[in-house]
Amino acid sequence: MNDQFSRRHFTKLAVGAVIVGFNPDERSWVTQASDSARPFDHLPKLDGALLLDEASRRAIASDQGNMFHRVPAAVLKPGSVQDIVAMVRYANQHRLKVAIRGDGHSRYGQTQAEAGVVIDSRSLNEVRVRTPHSADAQLGAFWSAVADATLPKGLTPRLFPGTCLALLTVGGTLSAGGIGNMSPHYGALVDNVSDLDVITGDGRLVTCSPEHESELFDMVLAGQGQCGVIVRAGLPLMPASTHVVHHELTYTDLDAYLTDQLRLAREGRFDGQRGTMMRDQGGTWSFLIEVGKFFTPPNEPNIRALEGDLHFASAAAPARMTYHDYLFRLETRGGVAPGRPSPFITMWIPASVTRTYLDNILSLTPEAAALVRFQGVEQFGCYPLNTRRFTRPLFKVPSEEQAFAVWLFRSVSPGDEVALSALLASNRDLLAKMTAAGGKRYAPYSMVISPAEWQAHYGPEVWPRLVAAKAKYDPNRVLSPHPAIFGEK
Numbered sequence: 001m002n003d004q005f006s007r008r009h010f011t012k013l014a015v016g017a018v019i020v021g022f023n024p025d026e027r028s029w030v031t032q033a034s035d036s037a038r039p040f041d042h043l044p045k046l047d048g049a050l051l052l053d054e055a056s057r058r059a060i061a062s063d064q065g066n067m068f069h070r071v072p073a074a075v076l077k078p079g080s081v082q083d084i085v086a087m088v089r090y091a092n093q094h095r096l097k098v099a100i101r102g103d104g105h106s107r108y109g110q111t112q113a114e115a116g117v118v119i120d121s122r123s124l125n126e127v128r129v130r131t132p133h134s135a136d137a138q139l140g141a142f143w144s145a146v147a148d149a150t151l152p153k154g155l156t157p158r159l160f161p162g163t164c165l166a167l168l169t170v171g172g173t174l175s176a177g178g179i180g181n182m183s184p185h186y187g188a189l190v191d192n193v194s195d196l197d198v199i200t201g202d203g204r205l206v207t208c209s210p211e212h213e214s215e216l217f218d219m220v221l222a223g224q225g226q227c228g229v230i231v232r233a234g235l236p237l238m239p240a241s242t243h244v245v246h247h248e249l250t251y252t253d254l255d256a257y258l259t260d261q262l263r264l265a266r267e268g269r270f271d272g273q274r275g276t277m278m279r280d281q282g283g284t285w286s287f288l289i290e291v292g293k294f295f296t297p298p299n300e301p302n303i304r305a306l307e308g309d310l311h312f313a314s315a316a317a318p319a320r321m322t323y324h325d326y327l328f329r330l331e332t333r334g335g336v337a338p339g340r341p342s343p344f345i346t347m348w349i350p351a352s353v354t355r356t357y358l359d360n361i362l363s364l365t366p367e368a369a370a371l372v373r374f375q376g377v378e379q380f381g382c383y384p385l386n387t388r389r390f391t392r393p394l395f396k397v398p399s400e401e402q403a404f405a406v407w408l409f410r411s412v413s414p415g416d417e418v419a420l421s422a423l424l425a426s427n428r429d430l431l432a433k434m435t436a437a438g439g440k441r442y443a444p445y446s447m448v449i450s451p452a453e454w455q456a457h458y459g460p461e462v463w464p465r466l467v468a469a470k471a472k473y474d475p476n477r478v479l480s481p482h483p484a485i486f487g488e489k
């Protein structure tokens with residue numbers, strides 16, 4: 001499709017040029033200033049803006065991985081849900097591809113559509129508390145906005161992303177899956193949605209839930225934008241505790257760390273739980289469990305009484321903080337300097353093989369590991385999941401009852417092609433070993449893989465459902481050309 005576009009035409013368009021339509025014969029956009037004597041199809045009336053100027057298109061041509069750059073023909077800043085309906089229908093008429101972008105934290109070009117239209121969802125970002133039991137969040141709302149809307153009312157969703165609430169959008173994380181500190185109790189973000197408004201690939205606005213249009217609901221959550229655009233998510237709410245006792249427990253023995261992590265997750269002894277592996281400058285690894293117990297004064301918990309049988313080597317003093325500060329305490333974790341190629345990978349490893357698998361990572365030199373440092377310390381996330389709490393079909397987890405989430409945030413200097421290709425080779429090696437061990441990859445940090453690998457990832461029960469859903473809801477294959485799950489770009 002790319003070659004059919006009149007690149008000369010759309011790169012000439014100036015900032016502020018008013019686009020009135022699309023010329024299907026020349027496959028180019030038409031502005032007021034263009035020769036309007038030629039036949040063209042008028043654009044639908046939009047509440048927002050369709051930007052064709054080069055600066056806007058280039059600004060959205062990269063994602064945060066800084067490895068893939070595809071310049072779209074236009075950027076839609078929707079002013080309403082109807083704008084997305086209209087643009088998706090228009091794209092169907094004109095064989096345009098449409099990609100959906102939250103904040104672009106996926107790494108492998110998933111939010112890009114060369115010579116197509118990218119929907120910049122951040123302009124639709126309202127969050128509304130509907131009842132004491134549920135909130136509505138629009139696609140481009142950041143999770144920080146969900147916290148801002150709910151916490152002052154004494155309410156909270158069951159689960160937030162574990163870090164960086166101000167960077168991650170509701171639409172993006174629900175299309176990826178989303179895990180957080182409360183995942184041992186509640187599974188993924190996609191397990192904690194009551195209903196959705198979705199614009200299907202053929203441009204229909206449909207409300208879906210486990211009871212109504214359930215196949216669409218199943219195929220959109222963790223669905224990587226393949227079947228529809230999530231425009232509203234219903235988030236169940238519950239009363240929020242006001243405070244948290246947060247405690248950091250440091251381990252030097254990896255076996256003890258893994259055993260205690262699994263046990264705590266299985267028992268649900270704490271409300272929040274995560275874990276980090278850190279290497280000091282002398283090359284020695286240590287392992288941190290962070291636990292959080294939620295409470296509302298005066299019911300302050302005795303956190304040490306909950307830790308008596310754990311095997312940590314040392315511990316900081318427990319920290320008492322507000323629930324809000326607890327949620328936002330890791331806002332700068334995992335940030336990468338602008339422009340650095342950063343091929344992150346994230347995977348879920350079956351618990352029984354995690355100890356052996358981790359040797360592949362812990363034995364890498366700092367140069368080969370290329371881990372993003374936080375406060376100068378080399379580190380990566382590693383914490384347990386109770387897989388039975390993950391119920392959405394497209395959020396694939398290992399078959400064992402417990403698994404470890406392993407987050408490798410890796411990055412190299414801009415322009416260092418040798419280091420980047422070594423890192424990509426290392427990623428492929430680690431992912432191949434993960435797959436051989438029965439693990440599953442996390443879609444936004446999956447690396448680029450073939451349709452056959454996606455088929456194997458989803459497995460014989462889910463893959464045919466996804467293929468059928470794509471044919472039903474996006475028959476012209478307009479939506480989300482990347483990650484090329486079905487082989488076309």
Ligand SMILES: Cc1cc2nc3c(=O)[nH]c(=O)nc-3n(C[C@H](O)[C@H](O)[C@H](O)COP(=O)(O)OP(=O)(O)OC[C@H]3O[C@@H](n4cnc5c(N)ncnc54)[C@H](O)[C@@H]3O)c2cc1C
Nearest residue numbers: 102103104105106162163169171172175178179225230334
């Ligand atoms: C510093 C940092 C911390 C992170 N912490 C966590 C964490 O704690 N837990 C966790 O699970 N993940 C975490 N992530 C990963 C994060 O979930 C992914 O990066 C994910 O891609 C969400 O980012 P985004 O909102 O920018 O969405 P994008 O990357 O823009 O989009 C993600 C995918 O969803 C599609 N999409 C976006 N919006 C929609 C929509 N409305 N409808 C349909 N499809 C859509 C996109 O096309 C793309 O395929 C973290 C990432 C970073 C960089």
